[in-house]
Amino acid sequence: MAIDAKLVEIIACPVCKGKLQLDRQHNELVCRFDRLAYPITENIPVLLESRARKLSLDELPA
Numbered sequence: 001m002a003i004d005a006k007l008v009e010i011i012a013c014p015v016c017k018g019k020l021q022l023d024r025q026h027n028e029l030v031c032r033f034d035r036l037a038y039p040i041t042e043n044i045p046v047l048l049e050s051r052a053r054k055l056s057l058d059e060l061p062a
Contacts, residue, residue: 003043013038014047023061028053032060 008022013031020029020038028037029045036052037059038045 003040003045007045011045011047015049021061030055030061035060 002024003022005022008020008029011020011029012018013020013034013036015034015036016031018031018033020031022028023030023037026037027040029040029047030037035055035057036049037055038047038052040046
């Protein structure tokens with residue numbers, strides 16, 4: 001079971017409160033503004049800044 005698309009629409013980045021994008025390939029939620037990728041573990045988004053990984057400009061999804 002994948003993460004619900006409606007959930008992705010309503011949750012926000014805990015740092016900037018901006019919109020998150022689902023990156024299915026890496027199973028992460030991405031904040032383009034902060035360049036952070038939040039992991040999704042067992043279909044639950046882990047929205048902790050300490051657990052997010054920093055993204056380079058090359059890694060940002062289109």
